Every structure is written in C-alpha cells, then in structure tokens.
Amino acid sequence: TEYRAPTQWWNTDDNKEYKDGKHRVPFPQCLVSGAKSNYLDSPSLIKLFDKAIDDELKNLKHEHHENKKHHYDDEMDYDNYGTKGDHHKSRSAATAAIKLTRDIMTVLACDLNGTDTDNLEHFLQKFKMPEEFCKYRDAPDCSEKKTYRTATGVCNNLERPYEGSSQTAFGRILSADYDDHLSEPRRKSVKGGLLPSCRRVSLALGSKPLFNREYNNFWVIYGQFMGHDMALSTPVTDTYSTPISSCTCDSKHDWNKCNVIDIKSDDPYLRGQKCMAFPATAQAFKNQICSLGVKEQMNGNTHFLDLSNIYGNTLRAAAVLRSDDGTLKSTRRHWAKLEFPPGQREGKSCVDATYKQPCFAGGDSRLMINLLFSGIQAIHLRAHNIAVKELHELNPYWKNNELYEVARQINIAWFQRVTWNEWLPILFGEENYATYFGGKGASEYKKGESEHKKGDSEYKKGESEHKKGDSEYKKGESDYKKGETEYKKHVAPVTYNEVATAAFRLHTLVRDLFSRCTPDGKRIDQLWLHDINAKAKFAYDVEANGLDSIICGAFYDYGFSHDGNFAHQIHHRLFETTNQYKQLWRNDLVAINICRGREHGIRSYNAYRHHCKLPKASYFEDFGDTINYDGIELLQKLYKDTDDVDLFVALALEDQIPGGVIGPVSACLIAEQFNVIRDGDRLFYSHHGVLTPEQLKEMQDYPIHCFYCAFVDIDEIPLNPFKSPNDSDNMLQRCSECRPFKFNYWKDKSS
Numbered sequence: 001t002e003y004r005a006p007t008q009w010w011n012t013d014d015n016k017e018y019k020d021g022k023h024r025v026p027f028p029q030c031l032v033s034g035a036k037s038n039y040l041d042s043p044s045l046i047k048l049f050d051k052a053i054d055d056e057l058k059n060l061k062h063e064h065h066e067n068k069k070h071h072y073d074d075e076m077d078y079d080n081y082g083t084k085g086d087h088h089k090s091r092s093a094a095t096a097a098i099k100l101t102r103d104i105m106t107v108l109a110c111d112l113n114g115t116d117t118d119n120l121e122h123f124l125q126k127f128k129m130p131e132e133f134c135k136y137r138d139a140p141d142c143s144e145k146k147t148y149r150t151a152t153g154v155c156n157n158l159e160r161p162y163e164g165s166s167q168t169a170f171g172r173i174l175s176a177d178y179d180d181h182l183s184e185p186r187r188k189s190v191k192g193g194l195l196p197s198c199r200r201v202s203l204a205l206g207s208k209p210l211f212n213r214e215y216n217n218f219w220v221i222y223g224q225f226m227g228h229d230m231a232l233s234t235p236v237t238d239t240y241s242t243p244i245s246s247c248t249c250d251s252k253h254d255w256n257k258c259n260v261i262d263i264k265s266d267d268p269y270l271r272g273q274k275c276m277a278f279p280a281t282a283q284a285f286k287n288q289i290c291s292l293g294v295k296e297q298m299n300g301n302t303h304f305l306d307l308s309n310i311y312g313n314t315l316r317a318a319a320v321l322r323s324d325d326g327t328l329k330s331t332r333r334h335w336a337k338l339e340f341p342p343g344q345r346e347g348k349s350c351v352d353a354t355y356k357q358p359c360f361a362g363g364d365s366r367l368m369i370n371l372l373f374s375g376i377q378a379i380h381l382r383a384h385n386i387a388v389k390e391l392h393e394l395n396p397y398w399k400n401n402e403l404y405e406v407a408r409q410i411n412i413a414w415f416q417r418v419t420w421n422e423w424l425p426i427l428f429g430e431e432n433y434a435t436y437f438g439g440k441g442a443s444e445y446k447k448g449e450s451e452h453k454k455g456d457s458e459y460k461k462g463e464s465e466h467k468k469g470d471s472e473y474k475k476g477e478s479d480y481k482k483g484e485t486e487y488k489k490h491v492a493p494v495t496y497n498e499v500a501t502a503a504f505r506l507h508t509l510v511r512d513l514f515s516r517c518t519p520d521g522k523r524i525d526q527l528w529l530h531d532i533n534a535k536a537k538f539a540y541d542v543e544a545n546g547l548d549s550i551i552c553g554a555f556y557d558y559g560f561s562h563d564g565n566f567a568h569q570i571h572h573r574l575f576e577t578t579n580q581y582k583q584l585w586r587n588d589l590v591a592i593n594i595c596r597g598r599e600h601g602i603r604s605y606n607a608y609r610h611h612c613k614l615p616k617a618s619y620f621e622d623f624g625d626t627i628n629y630d631g632i633e634l635l636q637k638l639y640k641d642t643d644d645v646d647l648f649v650a651l652a653l654e655d656q657i658p659g660g661v662i663g664p665v666s667a668c669l670i671a672e673q674f675n676v677i678r679d680g681d682r683l684f685y686s687h688h689g690v691l692t693p694e695q696l697k698e699m700q701d702y703p704i705h706c707f708y709c710a711f712v713d714i715d716e717i718p719l720n721p722f723k724s725p726n727d728s729d730n731m732l733q734r735c736s737e738c739r740p741f742k743f744n745y746w747k748d749k750s751s
C-alpha cells in the first residue's frame with residue numbers, strides 16, 4: 001500500500017490564521033509552550049506522517065508474525081474478522097492517525113492538561129489526511145439500495161451513507177476521557193495516583209445474585225443476542241485481519257494493542273495465574289472523517305438491530321452464509337426435527353469441535369458464547385428458511401434474490417417487533433416504557449428520569465412488587481405497540497460506546513446453570529455455563545434433543561436480578577480451560593468489562609448522572625438517590641473520588657427503577673440508544689412505507705409465543721415467552737393451537 005502525505009495539511013477554508021502561504025499550522029492548544037513552537041511547517045508534518053505510517057506497517061507485520069504461530073489463514077472464514085480488505089485498512093489508517101496526532105503533540109510540546117476534549121477534537125479535525133490513505137472503502141453508490149438493507153448497513157441513511165454501517169466507530173454520548181486526552185486508557189484517579197485495579201474492584205462485587213421471577217433465561221440470552229447484533233468491539237488484528245494472539249502478561253505497556261489485568265498471588269480464585277491478557281479494540285475514525293483525532297473504537301457489526309449476526313456484517317460473510325436458492329446455509333441431523341446452523345470448517349469459535357461435531361458459523365464470531373445463544377441463532381436461521389419456503393409457494397416466479405431479501409426483511413421485522421414490544425418493556429417496566437419510548441420525540445424520554453428518584457426503601461421491596469397480572473401487561477399494549485412510526489433522517493443510528501461497553505453489558509443477569517428439557521417440557525437436567533460456554537458437545541446430544549433441549553429449558557429458568565452480584569461462572573470461571581501444562585486458566589468478565597471501559601475512555605458514572613439530569617455527586621453519599629447504602633460503602637472503599645467511579649460498576653449497583661430491571665442512569669442511557677436505532681433506521685419495520693398496512697398489522701398482531709413455536713422443536717410455550725410459565729397469568733400455550741402466520745399478505749399483487 002502506498003501512502004503519501006499531502007503537501008498541504010491545513011484546511012485553509014475554515015482557518016483565518018493561515019495566511020503566510022508557508023503551510024504553517026497554528027496550534028492554539030499549545031500556546032503555553034512558546035510562540036515559535038506553535039507552528040509546524042509542511043515538510044516536518046510530512047516527515048511525521050511518513051514515520052507514523054512506517055511504524056504502523058512494521059507493527060502489523062510483527063503482529064502477523066506472532067500470530068502465525070497460533071492461527072491458520074482460513075479463506076473460508078465466515079466471521080467479520082475475515083474481511084481481509086476494508087476493516088484492516090481503515091483500522092491501520094486510524095491507528096496511524098492517532099499516532100501522528102500524538103507525535104505532533106510531542107514535537108510541539110503541547111501540554112494537554114485541562115484540555116477540553118470537544119475543543120481538541122474540533123481542532124484536530126481540521127487536518128487533512130492524504131486522499132489515498134483515506135480511501136479505506138469505496139464511495140458507496142446508494143441509488144439501487146433503497147428497498148432492502150445492505151449487508152454492511154451502508155446506504156441506510158441515504159445522505160450520510162456510512163452512518164450505522166459495520167466497521168465504523170461507535171458513537172459516544174459524551175466525549176472520551178483518556179489519561180493523555182488522546183488515547184491512553186483511563187487509569188489515573190482525579191486525585192492523583194492510580195485507580196483501583198480492575199480485578200480488585202471486581203472482587204469487591206458479590207457472587208450471589210438473587211433470582212428475579214419477572215423474566216426467564218430466554219429473555220436474558222435474547223438480550224445478549226441483541227447486544228451482539230449492535231456491537232462488536234473489534235479486537236486489534238494483524239495484516240491478515242486475524243485477532244492478535246500475542247498479548248501476554250508482559251504486554252502491559254503496549255496498551256494500544258493489549259489489555260493486561262494483574263492477578264495477585266493471594267487471589268481467592270485465580271491465584272497461580274499471573275494475569276488476564278486480551279487484545280485491545282481496534283481504532284476507527286470518528287464519524288468516518290479521515291483526520292487526526294482522539295481515539296475511537298471500531299464496531300465490527302452494523303449498529304442497527306438487523307440480525308446482522310445471522311446474515312453477516314460484510315458482503316463477503318453474507319455471500320458465504322447464503323445458498324443459491326435464497327435460503328441460509330444450515331446443517332441437518334437425522335435425529336433432529338429442525339435444522340442447525342452450519343458448521344465451521346475450523347474450530348475457531350469453540351474449544352471442543354470435532355469433524356463430526358463442529359462449532360457453528362454465522363454472521364458473528366461469538367455465537368458459541370453459550371449454546372442457548374446458538375439456539376437463538378438457530379431460531380432466526382429457521383425463521384428465514386421457513387419464510388423463503390412460504391414466499392416461494394406464494395410467488396413461484398420470484399427470483400432467488402428476492403426470496404432472500406423479503407424473507408430477511410420479514411425475519412428482521414419479527415426480531416424488531418419482539419425487541420421493542422416485548423423485550424424492552426420488561427427491561428424498563430411496562431409502565432415506564434411509554435415514558436421512555438412511547439412514540440414521543442427522542443428528547444422526551446428524559447423527562448421520566450426525575451420521577452424515578454425514590455428513596456432507598458422503595459427500591460428494596462424488590463421482586464414481589466414487580467409481579468403484575470396479565471391484565472396489566474395487556475393494558476400497556478394499547479397504542480405504542482401498534483401502528484406506524486416515522487423515520488427521522490437527522491438521527492444518527494449508532495451504537496454508543498457507553499452502551500456497548502457498560503450499560504448493555506447486563507452480565508448481572510446471567511445464570512450459572514442452564515436447564516434442558518424434552519419437547520414435551522420434561523426437565524432433563526441442568527448444565528453449568530462452563531460446559532456450554534464455547535463448547536459444542538451438548539448441541540449434539542441426541543438423547544436430549546440437542547440445541548432445542550437448551551432452548552426449552554430457558555423458558556422455565558428464572559434469570560438473575562440486576563443487583564450488583566455476578567454468577568460465579570461469569571465472575572471467576574469464564575472460558576475455563578486447562579493449558580498444555582495442565583494449568584487451569586480462567587477469566588473474570590467483570591474485571592474485563594471494567595478494564596474495557598477504561599481502555600475505551602468511558603467517563604465516570606458522575607458524568608453520566610449529569611447527562612441524565614441527576615445532580616453530580618460531590619460526596620459518595622450523594623449517590624444515595626440511585627445507589628443503596630451498601631453500594632455506596634463499597635464504592636467509597638474502592639475509589640478516592642466520586643469522579644473516579646467506573647460506569648460499569650456503578651450501573652451494576654444502581655437500584656432498579658420501579659417495575660423495571662435496571663437503574664435510572666442505565667435506563668436513561670439504554671433508552672437513548674434504542675430510540676436512535678429505531679428513529680434513525682430508515683428500514684425499521686414499523687416506519688411508514690416499509691411494510692404495507694396489512695403486513696404491519698399481522699406482524700404486530702401475531703402472538704409472540706407462536707413465533708417461537710414455529711422455530712423450536714417444542715410442544716408448549718408460555719403466553720409471554722420471556723417469563724417463566726405459571727398457572728395464572730402466564731400459562732403454557734399449546735403450539736398445535738397456533739394459527740399460521742399470514743404470509744399471504746406478501747403475495748405479489750402485481751402479477
């Protein structure tokens with residue numbers, strides 16, 4: 001790749017100070033360091049640029065060399081790391097740009113202390129980068145991409161075509177907070193000294209969550225599925241776009257590439273293991289503007305909720321995953337009634353794959369994260385293929401591509417309907433839901449916030465209060481779940497870094513044990529998470545009915561509540577393996593989340609309180625309006641200052657909003673998120689003109705349990721499939737009594 005620095009760097013149009021024609025660049029931020037050094041001429045800039053590029057290319061080569069020891073280059077790779085072109089180029093361009101920014105700051109001896117990040121960003125974006133360097137993607141031609149979604153999400157917004165597309169930067173609710181104002185992870189306390197280590201904070205949080213009977217495990221893992229559709233913090237990759245495997249306990253100072261969490265020799269669960277080491281997230285240009293800037297992280301997936309983890313987030317993945325007849329590739333087992341996701345040629349996404357029992361492949365590399373997740377993947381894969389079959393019967397002359405696109409549209413519509421009408425109302429509580437989402441303008445949901453401030457005692461009442469009769473549940477359904485919505489093209493449909501990295505990492509809800517049952521609902525047993533976490537074996541358990549037995553169990557199992565406690569399996573035994581020396585290797589997801597947040601420059605909880613119209617806390621006691629006494633005491637022991645508190649940690653400790661699952665600041669951030677990816681998604685299923693009025697009505701009227709009846713090998717499903725069945729308001733419904741979905745509204749009338 002030939003990158004060349006431009007001869008003129010500064011965008012003269014918007015800079016009045018640029019006068020003398022000598023291509024000198026003023027740095028208002030650096031005035032402290034003396035007038036002369038506040039200017040850089042073009043030759044010096046070009047030198048710096050070429051060095052940054054050189055370094056980056058060297059770096060990539062080194063990573064690849066290290067990687068080769070561990071990985072094969074698999075041409076048939078389904079997942080999105082495997083897009084050998086686009087993502088890799090854009091990532092290295094962004095990495096070089098931030099390095100260049102830093103070099104320039106160093107040469108100019110800029111003192112960024114006390115710099116306002118927003119101003120700095122504004123200033124840095126005035127730098128032009130070389131044209132060829134910025135062409136990490138071809139300019140999209142949106143003229144023929146108006147009806148159906150593209151695989152990458154490009155052209156969803158016709159005016160700003162990259163918005164929401166895969167392999168672009170996460171959005172941010174608030175600008176980043178890095179130790180050096182540019183890219184270095186947040187590790188310092190505002191009081192001086194270091195923040196407490198991520199593992200230390202994690203160990204202070206409990207491992208004994210209580211159940212919440214308001215939702216079941218199907219609801220919990222469905223949430224994980226939503227999260228993975230919206231967000232993939234793409235790991236740093238090598239020249240072949242393979243995630244690097246060179247992070248070790250010694251990579252601590254290489255924070256652009258690796259995260260390292262130290263483990264003390266007296267750690268109660270992980271002693272003997274020196275550290276947890278894992279790749280950092282790849283960089284990306286903010287708003288796709290190719291300029292100098294403050295570090296942003298790359299979302300590998302489309303930001304929309306569009307089943308991109310089923311269909312693929314790149315053209316290449318999408319092409320590999322589908323068959324010529326418009327269906328999605330799948331595998332069949334003679335003993336299983338319904339199809340399975342396709343097998344992966346290499347066992348990249350699970351650890352126990354064999355030729356006969358491979359890991360599953362799909363549009364995202366993480367679908368073996370647990371076998372219930374794979375089950376949800378299977379549900380939407382089956383939904384697509386059944387829709388193709390029905391549409392083909394109705395419209396026999398349709399071309400295969402039309403079958404694929406319309407089936408995909410129907411499948412995404414099912415998923416969006418269930419998410420906004422059934423899943424989110426449980427997270428927020430049926431009553432609050434209308435306040436946050438009730439078809440009002442995106443700005444109005446914030447009003448709800450202030451009303452949620454209730455004394456501690458009110459939150460404590462907990463589970464029993466949350467039980468609502470079916471009648472109440474139905475009442476809420478009235479208007480906001482029915483009818484059309486409007487697309488708002490000015491809204492940017494992006495996944496926010498704060499939501500992907502903190503608010504939506506609802507790991508508090510995850511259970512240790514996953515039940516299995518047979519199609520007639522007979523319980524078989526319970527499996528530990530570590531037996532189905534990146535392991536395929538139980539998907540192929542013939543006796544139990546494979547994947548479907550794990551989906552069945554999820555309807556019955558309660559989820560854990562969002563109470564600052566984490567299941568032991570998540571907290572201290574994630575991805576448990578034994579290495580070649582028979583040493584046990586374990587991970588702590590809570591510590592990883594905290595360090596990931598610091599790496600991504602996520603501001604402290606206090607900043608988001610302010611954003612969510614709560615007063616900033618000066619003393620720890622001031623957190624009392626959202627966090628109970630025990631939580632405050634815990635925070636006070638760990639952190640030196642209220643401005644130090646990691647967002648993920650405080651959100652896990654927040655008391656629930658009345659009737660909902662999460663706390664006030666969580667709710668505020670997550671509501672903001674789901675409002676923008678609904679309003680700003682031009683092809684959202686209920687937006688005017690996306691479906692016909694009859695199609696939309698059928699989509700919203702069809703009983704939700706009947707959706708799942710059609711795609712799971714099971715006899716009975718609870719009326720609300722996201723809550724465990726009971727004998728009163730959530731009775732089991734016989735699948736044989738479900739009416740068929742009215743596909744005939746998709747019969748082409750033009751023929």
Ligand code: HEM
Pocket residue numbers: 220221222223224225227228231232233234278369370499500501504505506507509510529533589592593596
């Ligand atoms: C079996 C249960 C689960 C396991 C084993 C699991 C594991 C993980 C792991 C290993 C990561 C990456 C951490 C990192 O490197 O930064 C992650 C990220 C994440 N998880 Fe989970 N998780 C589970 C359940 C959930 C649930 C229930 C939700 C939400 C309802 C969720 C939401 C997320 C989100 C939003 C991310 C960030 C995605 C990204 O930006 O890459 N997870 N999870």
Ligand SMILES: [Ca+2]
Pocket residue numbers: 229230231301302303304305306307308309
């Ligand atoms: Ca997506």
